[in-house]
Amino acid sequence: MLLIKIRRVIKVGFINFWRNGWLSLATILVMVITLFVFGSLILGRVLLNATLAQLQDKVDITVYFKTDAKEEEVIAIKDKLAKLNEVQDIIYISADKALSDFKDRHLNNALIAQSLDELAENPLGASLNIKAKDPAQYESISRFLEASAISSIDKINYRQNKVVIDRLSGILKAARTAGFGTTLVLSLIAILVAFNTIRLAIFTSKDEITVMRLVGASSRYIRGPFVVEGVMHGVFAAFITMIIFYPLLLWLGPLAEQFFGGPNLFAYYVSNFFQLFGILILVGAFLGSLSSLIATRRYLKV
């Protein structure tokens, strides 16, 4: 009996979806707008995160060691630092490496090459390049180093760069918060628009719902087809939204890549196609069915 009812509910849902042609189409179009906003927010976050990560990647501090510092000593400090939670990555640059890098950089400058040759020994010391997980953590890392008062350390360039690092970390934080806030507000608006559209669509069935109750239909049996319709609106809308994204990203992807230097959104769309599609279908179906449930509730009180 339950199975028969479920089959009937689904069948009626499909029939109503088809017979309410224009109303279904209008609802789907509004839903497309909602899902388009959702999709854009997802893509926007991808872009924002990539850009911010890139920016953050540019921030680091370097610890310079004195020329007479022993390699083992430097490695020991490196290992110690690597154990810190805040540290993401440490690159050890030996004195020889520093010299060859320096030479490479000034290949065309004969004067520098010549004066380097005149020096018997390497004037550059080894160094450690430290990247923190979060720019705000450079302060504590450099404090840790200063506190351990290692005699072989020549200098830490954190203090010089402090202003820039702090400002950048502030910008990163603000950008993330703003991105999150925008996502929240826009999704809320999109949800309300979709919800109200479905509510209006169901309002036209208000009297019919009363009649159904009076001829002895249970609330669940009446609601079922509306929920099925809502899910269908969501699925169709997700489908259309994905189709719209294709040409749009094909055009916009390379442009955004040039401007932000971030990932190509079109490539992201292609490689995450099913994931993105899945999210949109889920959001659409959930919104559609939930709106139907809420909208029918008040008419079922008879």
Add this chain to the structure above:
Amino acid sequence: MVYFDKVSKIYSPTSTALDDVSFSIEPQEFLSLVGQSGAGKTTLLKLLLAEEKPTSGKIFFESQDVHALSRGELPFLRRRIGCVFQDFRLLSSKTAYENIAFAMEAAGRTDEDINSSVSQVLEVVGLVDKSWHFPHELSGGEKQRVAIARAIVNQPDLIVADEPTGNLDPLNTREIIEVLKKINEIGTTVLLATHNKDVVNALGKRVITIEKGKIIRDDKGGRYVI
């Protein structure tokens, strides 16, 4: 079968729809409820169907207090009462056939059961050739016959008809009343609310007259007198 026990319905202090109404309906009875517009006929039927709650008093269907039922239990009561309205109240997005079948589907009947029963009642009301028409493609009389078919298809114990002929011409009126009489003859109780004098006089059955929310007359084999 149905028992109204001191029922009052007060919408607002200045508008009392029913005032201390008590009466009972016996099984297989054909009872006409007459009175002018605004006398309280429709309110009385709405209370019986639990579409609205009484301000005071109780309404029993058999031994069940109608208003003690929860929203989940109400459908089971309503499946035993078929209702017909002045404005037909068909489901506009469903065909005549589907409108009739809906009452049975909602009750969880099997497909074979539905097919045979719906075809049968379509024959009874004479609409076999219009079964796939939508309500807006039917005339008033045809719509009302679909509504009656929907009301009787679940073989209810009671048919409640609220001014079923109010929007119909004399010919259709006679046909609808004939159908109701036939239903009554095969053992279904009928409660007919109407203000059509000719209909009531032609029936010659029990008549309850209400005026300003009170029962002022209750005659067996009565006539329409106001």
